[in-house]
Structures are given as structure tokens and as C-alpha cells.
Amino acid sequence: MVSCHLSIFLGFLVCFRSTDGSRFRSSAGSRFGAFRRPQAHDSCNTKRIEMDITRTMSVTYNGVQKTVECVARPSVNECEGVCQSKAEPNVSTFPDLKKDCKCCKEGRLLTRQIVLDECYENGIVLPGLRPSTSITEPADCACFPCRN
Incomplete structure (x- = not known):
């Protein structure tokens, strides 16, 4: 029979068990084995939507300056997906992660x-009026370090 100390750590159910048969200790000298759910893989992609x-813009139409509202439904790129992140105990700078x-x-x-x-x-x-405008979109997407 395997005995373990169950704990929830950063959203994971973790089973700490002694690997040397001794009781659980929190000292730096103890050896623990931990089990946790497998981590997701990065799946960040450039998606066309x-x-x-x-x-709302100011245009000249038939020689008259007008403020008009113009619409379009273009295909553009967006970034979509999941990136693997983690936070784990840092034994050298406890209690930091x-x-x-x-x-x-x-x-x-x-x-x-x-x-x-x-x-x-x-x-x-307003027939025949088709002005242009600029848009900025992602050229490519990937997993990058987050900024706080």
C-alpha cells in the first residue's frame, strides 16, 4: 500500500510520498516523489477570421466634404491558442516561486x-464611394514570455 500526503498545489492534485520509507518531513534533507497531471503542449497559431x-471618416463626395460611416468585413489574422506556463517552488529563494x-x-x-x-x-x-483605411494585424503568432 502506498501512502501519500495529498495536496493541491497551483491547481494540481499532488501526491507527496516518501521515497526512503520514512515519515513525511518538510526539511531540506527529505526526499519526496510527486505526481501531477500531464502539462498541455503549446498550441498557439495564426488563425484567419x-x-x-x-x-467614421471625412471624405469628399461629388465635390462636397462629408463625414461618413464606412464598413467592411475583411479577413484578418488573429493569434489563438494555449501556451504552457508554470510556477513551482523555488527552494533557494523560499517562499518565492x-x-x-x-x-x-x-x-x-x-x-x-x-x-x-x-x-x-x-x-x-453613397454609391461609388469606396475609400481605403489601414489595419494592423499579426503576421505570425507563437508562445512568448509574458510581460507583467
């Missing part, structure tokens, strides 16, 4: 021009 964009935190985020950014599909003034479509 459609996004609704609305811009040794942290390795990673976030799914952009590696590089890309700025590009998109054409707005329709423009409205007071809810009325």
Missing part, C-alpha cells in the same frame, strides 16, 4: 490597406 470594421509564463501573441505585426465596401451618410448609401 472575418472581422467587421466600421470607420520560480515562474515560467508564456502567452500566445504576435511575433511580428503587418500593416496593410483594405478597401471599405460601403459608406453611409445619415443611413443612406
Whole structure:
């Protein structure tokens, strides 16, 4: 029969058991074995989605300066996924934790021009008006160290 001391540590159910047959000790000289759930693997990806964009802008239409609301639904990149992070006891700087935190985020950014599909003034479509605007999106995504 295996006896162990069950504890929840950082969201993991951990079973501490003595590897030398002695009672559990919290001194630095004791030897413990710990079991925990397997960690997830990194799965951060660049994903293509459609996004609704609305811009209020000042334009010249038929020689008249107007403030209009223009819309588009372009395909853009986003970062989506999970990155492995952990926090574990740091025996050399107790009670601090040794942290390795990673976030799914952009590696590089890309700025590009998109054409707005329709423009409205007071809810009325202005035919033939298709201005452009710039958007910034991730060029690629990966797991990077998080900033606090």
C-alpha cells in the first residue's frame, strides 16, 4: 500500500510520498516523489477570421466634404491558442516561486490597406464611394514570455 500526503498545489492534485520509507518531513534533507497531471503542449497559431470594421471618416463626395460611416468585413489574422506556463517552488529563494509564463501573441505585426465596401451618410448609401483605411494585424503568432 502506498501512502501519500495529498495536496493541491497551483491547481494540481499532488501526491507527496516518501521515497526512503520514512515519515513525511518538510526539511531540506527529505526526499519526496510527486505526481501531477500531464502539462498541455503549446498550441498557439495564426488563425484567419472575418472581422467587421466600421470607420467614421471625412471624405469628399461629388465635390462636397462629408463625414461618413464606412464598413467592411475583411479577413484578418488573429493569434489563438494555449501556451504552457508554470510556477513551482523555488527552494533557494523560499517562499518565492520560480515562474515560467508564456502567452500566445504576435511575433511580428503587418500593416496593410483594405478597401471599405460601403459608406453611409445619415443611413443612406453613397454609391461609388469606396475609400481605403489601414489595419494592423499579426503576421505570425507563437508562445512568448509574458510581460507583467
